Amino acid sequence: GAVVxxxxxxxxxKSGTSVxxxxxxxxxQATTMFWYRQxxxxxxxxxxxxxxxxxxxxxxxxxxxxxxxxxxxxxxSTLTVTSAHPxxxxxxxxxxxxxxxxxxxxxxxxxxxxxx
Amino acid sequence: xxxxxxxxxxxxxxxxxxxxxxxxxxxxxxDYYLFWYKQPPSRQMILVIRQEAYKQQNATENxxxxxxxxxxxxxxxxxxxxxxGDAAMxxxxxxxxxxxxxxFGAGTILRVKS
Numbered sequence: 001g002a003v004v005x006x007x008x009x010x011x012x013x014k015s016g017t018s019v020x021x022x023x024x025x026x027x028x029q030a031t032t033m034f035w036y037r038q039x040x041x042x043x044x045x046x047x048x049x050x051x052x053x054x055x056x057x058x059x060x061x062x063x064x065x066x067x068x069x070x071x072x073x074x075x076x077s078t079l080t081v082t083s084a085h086p087x088x089x090x091x092x093x094x095x096x097x098x099x100x101x102x103x104x105x106x107x108x109x110x111x112x113x114x115x116x
Numbered sequence: 117x118x119x120x121x122x123x124x125x126x127x128x129x130x131x132x133x134x135x136x137x138x139x140x141x142x143x144x145x146x147d148y149y150l151f152w153y154k155q156p157p158s159r160q161m162i163l164v165i166r167q168e169a170y171k172q173q174n175a176t177e178n179x180x181x182x183x184x185x186x187x188x189x190x191x192x193x194x195x196x197x198x199x200x201g202d203a204a205m206x207x208x209x210x211x212x213x214x215x216x217x218x219x220f221g222a223g224t225i226l227r228v229k230s
Binding site for chain 2: 032034038041042043044046049091093095097104105107109110
């Protein structure tokens with residue numbers, strides 16, 4: 001199967017600082033990447049859809065100026081949490097797809113963000 | 117909008133026994149895809165099984181099989197010969213034929229007793 005690498009696996013940052021999370025497709029080109037947020041024992045909540053070379057599409061209620069997404073190449077998408085606050089602490093997961101409809105999504109291992 | 121419902125927050129099964137996780141969904145579309153994903157304690161999402169709605173035959177992958185009832189909009193997962201490694205949170209997910217977003221259910225925590 002295809003491999004998606006997410007980095008870092010965990011990060012602790014101070015309130016008010018920004019943190020960047022990377023999502024890389026290692027052995028395929030991902031036309032679309034997705035960013036999710038997951039609270040403990042809950043489902044994945046889609047934050048945004050990222051297409052290479054274009055602006056990300058954010059889900060309702062997700063602040064685009066707070067969660068900056070960049071998909072500069074077919075193998076890399078980044079999520080930057082700007083001016084992080086404790087309420088941004090969560091588990092963030094990315095997924096990538098090859099572009100064929102109906103095929104499976106390949107997930108990164110997730111990033112646990114703790115804002116102190 | 118499509119919705120996916122998993123009505124069992126938690127399930128338990130004895131090792132080597134069989135367990136069925138339920139999933140229902142709501143859609144007005146005729147062509148779509150359904151998935152079961154497993155999220156173990158490592159939190160890495162792993163695809164368990166996939167079903168195309170246009171296929172009548174139920175998908176199977178080794179010990180995992182589904183009961184796909186299109187008219188009833190039901191997509192249950194059966195795990196046979198349960199193993200300790202099957203303990204995880206299981207998510208049912210839907211994707212429309214012309215869309216690329218996955219719609220997830222709330223998840224079912226599966227505990228396997230030895």
